[in-house]
Amino acid sequence: MENRIDYGSYSGYRETVRTLTEDLTVLLKMCDEISLVNSAQSIRETIEKVNDDHFEVAIVGEFKRGKSTLINALLGQEVLPADVLPATATLNRVTYSEDPYVQVEYKDGTSERVDIEQLENYVTKLTAEAEEKAETVKEATVHYDTEFCRNNVDIIDTPGLNDDEQMTNVTLSILPQIDAAVFVISANSPFSQFEKDFLEKKMLSSDVGRIIFVVNCFGTFSPEDENKIVETVRGRIGKYVMDKAKKVMGEDSREFAVYKRKIGTPRVIGLYAKKALTAKQSNDTELLAESNFIEFEKALETMLTKERGVIALQILANKLTNSGTEILRSVVMQENALMMENDEFMERYASAIDEIGEIRNKKRQEFVKINDAANKVFSDLQPVLDSYWTNIEQAALDVIENFQMSSDDFKRDQLKMVTAKLTDKIKESIEARAQLICEQIQNAINIAISVETERLQGFEDEFFASIAKIQDMFIIPERISKNGSTVDKIIGAAIGSFGTGGMFLGFREAGFKGALLGGVTGFAGFYATYYAAVFFAGVLGVTTALPATLCLMALAGLAGTFSANFAIDKILVKERIDKYKSNFKTQVKKQFHEMKLNTDFTETVRRQVFTAFEGLKGKIEQETEIILRDTQETLDNLNDLKNEKSSISEREMERLHSIAESASGIVSSAHSVRKVLTESMES
Numbered sequence: 001m002e003n004r005i006d007y008g009s010y011s012g013y014r015e016t017v018r019t020l021t022e023d024l025t026v027l028l029k030m031c032d033e034i035s036l037v038n039s040a041q042s043i044r045e046t047i048e049k050v051n052d053d054h055f056e057v058a059i060v061g062e063f064k065r066g067k068s069t070l071i072n073a074l075l076g077q078e079v080l081p082a083d084v085l086p087a088t089a090t091l092n093r094v095t096y097s098e099d100p101y102v103q104v105e106y107k108d109g110t111s112e113r114v115d116i117e118q119l120e121n122y123v124t125k126l127t128a129e130a131e132e133k134a135e136t137v138k139e140a141t142v143h144y145d146t147e148f149c150r151n152n153v154d155i156i157d158t159p160g161l162n163d164d165e166q167m168t169n170v171t172l173s174i175l176p177q178i179d180a181a182v183f184v185i186s187a188n189s190p191f192s193q194f195e196k197d198f199l200e201k202k203m204l205s206s207d208v209g210r211i212i213f214v215v216n217c218f219g220t221f222s223p224e225d226e227n228k229i230v231e232t233v234r235g236r237i238g239k240y241v242m243d244k245a246k247k248v249m250g251e252d253s254r255e256f257a258v259y260k261r262k263i264g265t266p267r268v269i270g271l272y273a274k275k276a277l278t279a280k281q282s283n284d285t286e287l288l289a290e291s292n293f294i295e296f297e298k299a300l301e302t303m304l305t306k307e308r309g310v311i312a313l314q315i316l317a318n319k320l321t322n323s324g325t326e327i328l329r330s331v332v333m334q335e336n337a338l339m340m341e342n343d344e345f346m347e348r349y350a351s352a353i354d355e356i357g358e359i360r361n362k363k364r365q366e367f368v369k370i371n372d373a374a375n376k377v378f379s380d381l382q383p384v385l386d387s388y389w390t391n392i393e394q395a396a397l398d399v400i401e402n403f404q405m406s407s408d409d410f411k412r413d414q415l416k417m418v419t420a421k422l423t424d425k426i427k428e429s430i431e432a433r434a435q436l437i438c439e440q441i442q443n444a445i446n447i448a449i450s451v452e453t454e455r456l457q458g459f460e461d462e463f464f465a466s467i468a469k470i471q472d473m474f475i476i477p478e479r480i481s482k483n484g485s486t487v488d489k490i491i492g493a494a495i496g497s498f499g500t501g502g503m504f505l506g507f508r509e510a511g512f513k514g515a516l517l518g519g520v521t522g523f524a525g526f527y528a529t530y531y532a533a534v535f536f537a538g539v540l541g542v543t544t545a546l547p548a549t550l551c552l553m554a555l556a557g558l559a560g561t562f563s564a565n566f567a568i569d570k571i572l573v574k575e576r577i578d579k580y581k582s583n584f585k586t587q588v589k590k591q592f593h594e595m596k597l598n599t600d601f602t603e604t605v606r607r608q609v610f611t612a613f614e615g616l617k618g619k620i621e622q623e624t625e626i627i628l629r630d631t632q633e634t635l636d637n638l639n640d641l642k643n644e645k646s647s648i649s650e651r652e653m654e655r656l657h658s659i660a661e662s663a664s665g666i667v668s669s670a671h672s673v674r675k676v677l678t679e680s681m682e683s
Contacts, residue, residue, distance in 0.1 A: 010151035013305040020316040036630045054152040061184035063160025066216040073276035075146040090137045092157040097143030187217040199240040215270040234268040320670035327663040336474040337638045348473040374613035377448040385602045393592040395433040516623045
């Protein structure tokens with residue numbers, strides 16, 4: 001199977017997914033044949049998820065950076081409206097469809113299908129009427145026949161980050177949910193103050209690994225100057241990113257060392273979006289090469305397939321090994337049980353049922369330990385939570401204290417402007433402080449989850465040892481099949497290279513670490529700080545968007561609070577600067593007190609902590625119960641069969657052998673896939 005694994009391109013990735021899904025479909029039929037109802041349902045759910053799965057790429061940046069032009073260049077044709085003025089006023093999604101149309105979803109929950117030629121009338125600011133209409137739109141999905149989206153990639157066009165505060169927040173809120181982001185920067189004005197602030201204050205540390213920074217050149221510089229601009233941007237981003245990571249993780253932490261090694265140099269690519277679009281429209285290969293768009297497309301393809309897609313492949317391969325070994329386990333039990341004498345079978349049946357009960361008892365004990373771990377994390381975070389409001393309030397007070405003023409600022413026509421400027425600085429400061437605290441909290445949760453998944457490896461070892469013990473109860477070593485091979489030998493031949501002897505349940509020693517957690521064990525330490533959101537969300541169903549979630553919640557209140565003018569009419573113009581600042585501080589403290597009363601930050605963090613650990617429990621419960629229920633149902637079915645007949649027919653024997661051989665081959669192939677993926681993820 002190793003020579004079949006190619007996920008470095010869209011076509012290769014799709015083919016690998018297709019191959020693994022086909023193997024899952026084969027296992028599904030086997031489960032139906034031998035009545036593994038729970039495993040069959042789990043496989044169906046996995047296949048359905050894979051069929052609905054696609055990559056999501058968001059294009060972000062300030063307005064007038066060429067975002068829509070870059071998207072059109074990706075699509076190879078002008079699909080989205082572009083203009084020299086701020087154009088995009090909503091989230092626009094482009095997805096594949098042979099039938100071009102637009103589905104408009106409104107903020108009131110309604111939707112309508114419109115002609116694609118009418119798109120700019122719903123999602124832009126090009127006219128007053130369009131802007132008014134766009135304010136009612138939540139998202140517009142453009143269904144279009146493009147080669148790029150045919151690769152199961154959706155493109156999300158976002159409004160300019162500094163064009164409108166509300167739409168900026170909408171853009172920021174989707175970043176934790178997407179697979180990759182393309183941040184467009186103009187070579188004509190690289191790294192504006194807003195772009196700098198975005199990287200320093202709003203970007204999550206884990207986000208940079210899935211961002212490609214594009215410096216869009218417009219032909220106003222020489223190639224040498226453009227290269228210098230790109231290198232300057234790359235250096236600045238690297239510094240901002242590492243400085244942020246140090247603050248979040250701690251410069252001397254193991255997590256920061258891993259982060260620094262994995263992140264490396266940020267992806268920064270210079271290109272000509274307009275040239276690329278023209279080249280694709282005219283099939284001009286020389287102009288396309290000159291635009292450097294090919295390098296960008298390849299970098300995006302690699303990010304989606306080899307870096308993001310590998311996680312989905314890991315989950316698929318893990319599902320194959322789990323389901324395949326479950327089928328093999330059932331085959332061995334059925335064949336051997338039907339060869340036993342009734343009295344012997346009933347004795348072993350009773351012991352097996354007792355063992356299943358004991359496994360469930362151990363699992364309940366394990367869940368108590370997981371709850372204890374969650375309580376400990378929350379307890380360890382308590383000092384941070386207790387000082388949260390004081391901390392960000394102090395950030396506001398520091399701004400006031402250090403704010404430079406002069407006597408001219410107290411002139412009546414100046415005071416309002418000075419107050420507004422001070423208010424903006426306060427908002428910026430508390431936003432940055434709140435963001436940092438939230439990211440530090442999330443980092444602590446991720447590390448704790450990482451530690452707990454590693455600890456759970458011990459339970460996983462015990463679980464599979466107990467399942468092996470149940471299987472051993474129904475082994476008849478002396479039995480030889482018609483063709484001179486036991487089912488155990490069939491299995492052993494398929495995975496003997498794993499060093500497991502003839503026992504397929506030895507797949508744990510074959511490198512299938514973390515089977516109950518979707519392969520998360522062993523990679524958790526790495527993913528605790530890198531790609532955490534997608535990995536834990538995909539494997540454990542855990543939401544890890546705490547910084548974005550909490551900051552949007554907290555800052556919504558902060559922004560509203562500090563948008564007023566702090567009762568200027570009550571501040572006497574003749575008062576000295578210290579009196580002005582004292583009054584300002586009093587207002588700030590009062591409003592922070594009100595926000596603290598109205599916003600239960602501690603409870604929000606508590607829910608996040610326990611939701612994360614509940615995700616671990618849920619995944620273990622789901623995976624263990626699939627195996628335990630099917631094992632018990634197999635035993636019960638065998639018990640019924642033993643009451644009907646005392647031996648197994650040759651035809652039934654051959655059928656079980658055929659299932660065992662096919663399942664063994666699939667398990668062996670899945671092992672090869674996992675081996676390659678593991679090496680890739682650890683490199």
